[in-house]
Amino acid sequence: MTVPVITLLTILLCSGILISGLLAVTLNNLLSAVISAGLASLFASVVYVVLAAPDVAMTEASIGSGLTTMIFLYAIRKTRGED
Amino acid sequence: MIKRLFILMMLAVMAVIFLNLAGNYRENTELSRLGHYYAENGPQELGAPNLVTAVVVTYRGLDTLGEVTVLFISAAGVGLLLRRTRRKQDDEDLEQGDRAEETAGVHKPASEIVETATELLLPMVILFGIYVFLNGHLSPGGGFQGGAIIASGTMFLLLALPESHISRLMIAVIESLSGFSYVVVGVLGVLLAGGFLDNRIIDPGTYGALFSAGAIPLIYVFVGLKVGFELSAVLDRFRKEDTGPL
Numbered sequence: 001m002t003v004p005v006i007t008l009l010t011i012l013l014c015s016g017i018l019i020s021g022l023l024a025v026t027l028n029n030l031l032s033a034v035i036s037a038g039l040a041s042l043f044a045s046v047v048y049v050v051l052a053a054p055d056v057a058m059t060e061a062s063i064g065s066g067l068t069t070m071i072f073l074y075a076i077r078k079t080r081g082e083d
Numbered sequence: 084m085i086k087r088l089f090i091l092m093m094l095a096v097m098a099v100i101f102l103n104l105a106g107n108y109r110e111n112t113e114l115s116r117l118g119h120y121y122a123e124n125g126p127q128e129l130g131a132p133n134l135v136t137a138v139v140v141t142y143r144g145l146d147t148l149g150e151v152t153v154l155f156i157s158a159a160g161v162g163l164l165l166r167r168t169r170r171k172q173d174d175e176d177l178e179q180g181d182r183a184e185e186t187a188g189v190h191k192p193a194s195e196i197v198e199t200a201t202e203l204l205l206p207m208v209i210l211f212g213i214y215v216f217l218n219g220h221l222s223p224g225g226g227f228q229g230g231a232i233i234a235s236g237t238m239f240l241l242l243a244l245p246e247s248h249i250s251r252l253m254i255a256v257i258e259s260l261s262g263f264s265y266v267v268v269g270v271l272g273v274l275l276a277g278g279f280l281d282n283r284i285i286d287p288g289t290y291g292a293l294f295s296a297g298a299i300p301l302i303y304v305f306v307g308l309k310v311g312f313e314l315s316a317v318l319d320r321f322r323k324e325d326t327g328p329l
Contacts, residue, residue, distance in 0.1 A: 055224060062232050063231045066238060
């Protein structure tokens with residue numbers, strides 16, 4: 001039985017989403033948690049491209065991993081010390 | 084104890100729901116009736132090669148207007164909340180001037196690499212955003228995506244030059260004007276064509292040309308500008324708040 005490359009790639013990327021999502025929840029360092037959440041979005045956007053939804057992928061890449069991460073970083077800086 | 088029990092119960096319920104979904108999943112081999120209609124008649128009716136755009140802007144145009152409104156409300160909410168806290172902080176500033184001086188070095192200047200890269204990339208990022216929403220009816224992407232890319236450009240700018248000033252007035256004027264024009268184009272659709280946000284108020288032109296597909300490019304320019312400037316305003320507000328003592 002041969003598995004198509006696309007399926008393998010999707011599974012790999014999806015496990016990437018899962019791992020970075022778990023890291024985002026479990027990491028104690030807020031900065032690393034935010035970066036892993038952004039990473040999850042980045043993996044998700046690549047999955048969207050692989051699954052032929054480039055429109056969604058664009059939004060996910062720029063808003064999910066770019067702007068959201070940035071806003072979280074600003075928020076962390078603002079509330080620093082209170083965890 | 085009760086809290087933990089509740090969490091476990093919630094997890095069990097979620098597991099049952101998702102197992103059901105996963106177990107009954109079957110890949111669709113053909114389009115639903117609505118999807119079939121869109122795929123069949125979309126290109127001829129609206130003249131847009133990118134069918135996603137045709138559906139998002141015209142057939143489901145009202146939903147898009149709703150999304151734009153949601154974004155507008157959240158941006159307005161961010162503005163309202165952060166403005167209120169800033170005023171309070173201004174008062175604290177007066178009392179705690181010494182502390183403010185102590186933490187004045189919050190805005191470290193960006194590194195040489197980031198600054199130079201931003202100077203090189205910023206025009207291209209903004210140009211790419213404009214390209215994405217102008218070509219929304221031809222290639223993947225559209226108003227939201229283009230606007231988000233423009234906002235990423237603003238993000239670059241704020242990263243590289245933390246002290247740079249963005250005119251709130253300009254943002255407000257462009258945002259409100261484009262939002263208003265978007266609704267005006269929609270209402271024109273009712274008056275001149277088949278219904279709200281109908282794109283056939285302008286001649287569709289040649290299929291696949293840059294200026295074709297009726298009002299879709301026009302609508303996407305407005306949506307793109309609105310989304311881009313709104314997200315930039317949100318970023319700017321979060322940044323400006325930072326100048327207070329931490």
